[in-house]
Amino acid sequence: MTRIYLDEVRQEFGTTVALESISIDVPHGEFLVLLGPSGCGKSTLLRIIAGLLSPTSGRVIIDSEDVTAVPPGKRDIAMVFQSYALYPHLSVEKNLGFGLQVRRLAKEDISKRINAVANQLGLDKLLSRRPKELSGGQRQRVALGRAMVRSPKAFLMDEPLSNLDAQLRTATRLELSELHRSLKTTFIYVTHDQVEAMTMATQIAVMNNGRLEQLGTPTEVYDEPATIFVAGFIGAPPMNLLKGKALSIADTVRVLANGVDVKIGGGELSERDIFVGVRPEHLKRAQEGTAGALFTGTVVAVENLGSEEIAFCDIGGQQVAVRGPRPLGISVGENITLTAPQNRIYLFDPLSTRRLIWSNDVEFAQSEAASR
Numbered sequence: 070m071t072r073i074y075l076d077e078v079r080q081e082f083g084t085t086v087a088l089e090s091i092s093i094d095v096p097h098g099e100f101l102v103l104l105g106p107s108g109c110g111k112s113t114l115l116r117i118i119a120g121l122l123s124p125t126s127g128r129v130i131i132d133s134e135d136v137t138a139v140p141p142g143k144r145d146i147a148m149v150f151q152s153y154a155l156y157p158h159l160s161v162e163k164n165l166g167f168g169l170q171v172r173r174l175a176k177e178d179i180s181k182r183i184n185a186v187a188n189q190l191g192l193d194k195l196l197s198r199r200p201k202e203l204s205g206g207q208r209q210r211v212a213l214g215r216a217m218v219r220s221p222k223a224f225l226m227d228e229p230l231s232n233l234d235a236q237l238r239t240a241t242r243l244e245l246s247e248l249h250r251s252l253k254t255t256f257i258y259v260t261h262d263q264v265e266a267m268t269m270a271t272q273i274a275v276m277n278n279g280r281l282e283q284l285g286t287p288t289e290v291y292d293e294p295a296t297i298f299v300a301g302f303i304g305a306p307p308m309n310l311l312k313g314k315a316l317s318i319a320d321t322v323r324v325l326a327n328g329v330d331v332k333i334g335g336g337e338l339s340e341r342d343i344f345v346g347v348r349p350e351h352l353k354r355a356q357e358g359t360a361g362a363l364f365t366g367t368v369v370a371v372e373n374l375g376s377e378e379i380a381f382c383d384i385g386g387q388q389v390a391v392r393g394p395r396p397l398g399i400s401v402g403e404n405i406t407l408t409a410p411q412n413r414i415y416l417f418d419p420l421s422t423r424r425l426i427w428s429n430d431v432e433f434a435q436s437e438a439a440s441r
Contacts, residue, residue: 070097071132071222071255073118078127080113080279087113089279090127095272100249100256102266105276106302111259112227114276118257119148119225131222147216148225151232153208155200155215161187162196165214182218189251190214190244206237213248223255230265242268263303267291275299297422300346300415306379306390308346308415311364315416316340322427324416327385331362331414333427343425346415349379349392354399355408362414364389364407368399382407 073095080088088110095101103111116122118129120141129137136144155164162183169179187193190210200208209229216224230238246269249256260266266273267287275282275290275298283295294300300308313326315338322333324345331345347362355363366384373395380391380399391397391407399405416425 072097072130073223073255073257074128074130075114075118076128076130078114078117078124078129080110080117080122081125087279088117088124091281093274093281093284095255095257097255098253100246100258100269100271102270102273103257103259103276104261104263104266104270104273105282106261108278109276110279111261111276115148115225115227115257115259119146120144121148145219145222146225147219147221147223148227149212149216149229151228153200153212153232155208155211157200159199160196161192161198161200161203161211164200164211165192165196165218168215168219179218182220186214186217189217189248204237205233206241209233209241210244213245217252221254223257226256226258228260229258230260230262238265245269263305267303275302277302293424294346294415295424297344297346297417297419300417300424304348306349306392308348309352309389310344310346310417311384311387311389312419313343313345314340315343326387328365328387329363329384330365332360332411333414333416336427342419344417344419346417347389347409347413349390351409351413352389352391352407353393353409355406359406359408361411362409366405368401368403368405371397371399371401 075091075093078088078091091114103114105111113122117124120139124137128135131144156167159167165183165186166179169182187196190213192210192214195203195207230241233241242265270287272284273287273290274284277298283290283299290299291303294303297310301310311326311329313324313329315322315324317336317338320335322336322338324331324333324343329345364384366382368380369383370381372379376395377392378395378397380397382389382391382405417423418425
């Protein structure tokens with residue numbers, strides 16, 4: 070049973086703060102994906118977990134033991150790098166067994182482990198080859214196999230699929246998910262690719278500028294984004310975010326902007342700035358007499374994605390994307406009014422960037438998801 074707990078981990082490089090007091094609890098068997106744009110601190114955090122970097126402050130705890138000062142070789146954690154880091158002069162078999170030889174395991178035990186992992190990863194017919202004779206996907210499996218033969222407490226992976234083409238990346242994602250299910254051990258995986266995160270993770274930690282924006286299941290971070298950043302980062306296209314004013318008109322709280330009229334609920338509210346969000350797939354053409362959430366503007370472009378189309382609309386000077394099965398029945402140049410279900414409308418505070426909910430007809434409150 071391998072539980073990894075990060076307790077207020079902070080990392081500074083001179084005057085630059087790379088990580089701001091990150092706390093994450095990773096239970097045994099979790100597939101945690103650290104997701105975020107380049108430079109957000111996700112690889113730095115992974116290196117701290119591996120012991121390759123010492124945090125400025127905070128603790129790394131593995132199975133109730135504080136390992137913050139324990140060197141990498143004694144943490145019993147395997148790391149798979151983006152570059153594969155294979156020995157070019159050694160065969161696949163010797164690459165797989167190198168770490169076991171260093172640990173002075175018996176030859177019979179080494180051979181048994183190599184054969185078992187090679188069969189599991191489909192490398193059994195490639196054992197005599199050298200890395201230069203392998204495809205990118207095969208090299209990735211060798212790098213993974215070299216970690217697996219050690220039977221580590223946990224696997225750490227730093228963008229391991231980034232060097233693969235799109236088709237191979239999809240196939241390897243499936244292999245990694247199946248491997249996680251079969252090994253029943255802890256995976257911590259770094260990527261900037263939200264498709265990898267959404268399809269493989271049991272938990273996603275969304276990071277931005279060294280901060281943890283949200284921790285949750287793929288469904289939670291997509292359906293309940295905690296911040297403006299999460300809403301704008303997750304999704305393709307991402308959530309539409311429109312600036313507006315929240316105010317009360319005749320005991321009804323509404324968000325208004327040029328081309329935007331969204332009814333929130335009943336009550337009284339002093340006027341305030343707010344962002345209203347809605348995902349492209351939740352927008353539909355409004356029928357006559359529709360009330361609730363209305364977005365009125367002009368269609369400026371339509372993209373054909375094969376099974377789907379994406380229409381881009383100018384709503385009072387703000388761009389809105391609409392996504393749906395082809396054909397959408399929307400043409401460039403036409404004037405259009407769009408609507409979305411009330412439970413698919415999201416509100417965000419422009420100052421704190423946190424998601425808000427209209428509470429008790431008297432005030433906006435931070436949503437439960439945003440407070441995690």
